[in-house]
Amino acid sequence: MTGVLAAAAGCAATADPAPVSPELGTEFTLAPGETVRLDGDRLVVSFGDVPADSRCPAGADCVWEGDATVVTEVTAGGQRSRSELHTNSRFATGVTVGGYRIDLVSLRPSPPADGAVPAGDYRADLLVTRA
Template structure:
C-alpha cells in the first residue's frame, strides 16, 4: 500500500510539473494565406501571408524583430518602436524588409509599384508581462502607386 501511495504522489507531482510547464506556453497559430484587396487594410498573424492584386503581390509577416513600445499602462516620454520583418514577393522575386510602428523610422516600403505599410501592431505592450510571439498581429495596407 505504501508503494502505491508513493506512486500516486509521484504521478500527481509529475502531472503538476507537466501542467506548469505547458501552461505558460502559447503556440503560434498555423500559418495561413489569405486573398486580400489592394487599398483595404488587412491583418496577418506571425507566419501568415496575403496574396493581393490577383496573386501578383505576396506579403508574409515573418516576425517581430524588436518591440520597445511604451507599455499601454505607463506614461512614457517617447512612444517607442516595434519592428516587423516582412517578405514581399512580386512575380516570384522575394525581398525582405523591416517596417516600424514609429513614424520616426520607415513605416512603409515601396517595391515595384506597390506601397506596403505597417498600420499598427497588436497587442500593445503591458508593464506586467511580455507578449508571446504567436500573439502578435500586424495590420497592413498595400496600395498600387
C-alpha cells in the same frame, strides 16, 4: 465503413475555410507566419516576426512612445524583398516593391506593463496600394 465515412465527412465540415485575399487599398491583418496573395496573385506578403518591441506598455506614462520592428517578406514582379517596418514614424513604416506600396498601419497588442507580448499573439495591420 459507414462510421469512417461519417467521421471523414464531419472533419470536412469543420475545416477552416480558405483564406480570403484582401483587396488593394483595404487594410488587412496578419499573424506571424501568415501570408496573403493580392492583386490576382501578382503580390505575396508575409509577416515574419517582431524581433524588437520597445513600445510604451499599456497603461504606462512614457517619455518616448518607443518602437516595434515588424519583419515582412514581399514578392512582386519577380522581386523578392525582406523589410523591417516600424511602428514609430521616425523610422520606415512602409516599403515599395515591384510597383506596390506596403504600409504598416499598426501592431497589436501593446506590450503589457509586466512583460513581453508572446510572439504568436502579435497582429500586424497592413495596407497595400499601387505605388
